[in-house]
Amino acid sequence: MAMSGVVRSSVRLRPTWSTWTSVTGNIPRNFNQNRAIPEGICGIRAIASHSSNNMIFRQLFDRESCTYTYLLADEASKDAVLIDPVIELAKRDAQLVEELGLKLKYVMNTHVHADHITGSGLLKKLVPGSQSLISVASKAMADVKVNPGEKVTFGCHELEVRSTPGHTNGCITYVCHEQRTAFTGDALLIRGCGRTDFQEGSSEKLYDSVHSEILSLPDDYILYPAHDYKGQTATTVREEKQYNPRLTKTKDEFVDIMANLGLAYPKKIDVSLPANLVCGLYNLPDDLAAELE
Numbered sequence: 001m002a003m004s005g006v007v008r009s010s011v012r013l014r015p016t017w018s019t020w021t022s023v024t025g026n027i028p029r030n031f032n033q034n035r036a037i038p039e040g041i042c043g044i045r046a047i048a049s050h051s052s053n054n055m056i057f058r059q060l061f062d063r064e065s066c067t068y069t070y071l072l073a074d075e076a077s078k079d080a081v082l083i084d085p086v087i088e089l090a091k092r093d094a095q096l097v098e099e100l101g102l103k104l105k106y107v108m109n110t111h112v113h114a115d116h117i118t119g120s121g122l123l124k125k126l127v128p129g130s131q132s133l134i135s136v137a138s139k140a141m142a143d144v145k146v147n148p149g150e151k152v153t154f155g156c157h158e159l160e161v162r163s164t165p166g167h168t169n170g171c172i173t174y175v176c177h178e179q180r181t182a183f184t185g186d187a188l189l190i191r192g193c194g195r196t197d198f199q200e201g202s203s204e205k206l207y208d209s210v211h212s213e214i215l216s217l218p219d220d221y222i223l224y225p226a227h228d229y230k231g232q233t234a235t236t237v238r239e240e241k242q243y244n245p246r247l248t249k250t251k252d253e254f255v256d257i258m259a260n261l262g263l264a265y266p267k268k269i270d271v272s273l274p275a276n277l278v279c280g281l282y283n284l285p286d287d288l289a290a291e292l293e
């Protein structure tokens with residue numbers, strides 16, 4: 001029976017095709033990727049692909065804030081999670097959840113966003129039974145607070161919580177080993193990284209955490225950021241280790257680059273921060289507040 005929840009233990013009990021291949025680092029020569037995985041065993045068919053026949057995966061985009069929201073669901077149980085939803089698009093996300101016949105368990109955030117209000121609060125209203133989720137270190141309010149090392153599970157899938165501070169203190173990355181993917185929030189952006197000039201930002205911490213928790217993953221892991229401003233959608237550990245113009249530098253050079261980005265503050269920072277500390281439920285602009293009534 002598939003279970004959903006937050007696993008506090010780091011012990012993994014059920015071996016899968018994908019964990020086997022990630023441990024051994026190779027695929028059997030005669031491995032048939034289309035062969036059905038035996039019932040009751042959670043695995044992937046398309047090895048090293050970012051999606052598989054038993055996980056539904058959607059990358060959704062907000063044109064205004066250039067935010068990516070991710071919908072992940074277990075095909076068998078229909079249990080689903082949303083990562084980093086945007087309040088203005090909560091109805092879009094809720095409609096997709098309904099159309100796909102999914103049971104939304106968690107509306108999760110990688111961090112307290114500064115540029116938009118999270119859709120967590122509104123989605124909880126639109127999809128009764130769903131719970132908001134964020135890191136303990138974020139100091140934000142949510143139904144479920146997670147710590148590094150814990151697992152968020154939905155159906156037979158799980159996301160490992162990794163601490164990736166530096167953009168904010170409470171930033172976390174969700175790693176899905178069986179799919180060989182990671183959702184990096186604003187810690188790592190494609191050929192970039194999150195800024196470190198507010199929200200307890202620290203360039204030193206960001207450099208260390210991205211290297212130790214994200215770029216230490218296997219080279220073929222696909223990385224999905226919370227934003228992209230140039231039209232890219234995903235990257236890999238290998239690419240970022242080779243081409244990231246900031247993170248391939250020494251730590252001293254990185255700190256210097258980050259101190260001289262010269263970025264304007266996000267336009268919505270003043271409304272976003274207080275609202276996101278309570279999962280998008282406080283002091284909202286009138287049109288958004290009306291949605292919640």
Ligand SMILES: N[C@@H](CCC(=O)N[C@@H](CSS)C(=O)NCC(=O)O)C(=O)O
Binds near residue numbers: 267
């Ligand atoms: N212009 C946008 C804000 C752009 C921005 O500051 N993006 C953040 C991520 S959202 S907190 C960032 O870290 N950018 C790093 C970079 O190098 O671009 C707005 O007004 O909302």
Ligand SMILES: [Fe+2]
Binds near residue numbers: 111112113114115186
């Ligand atoms: Fe951010």
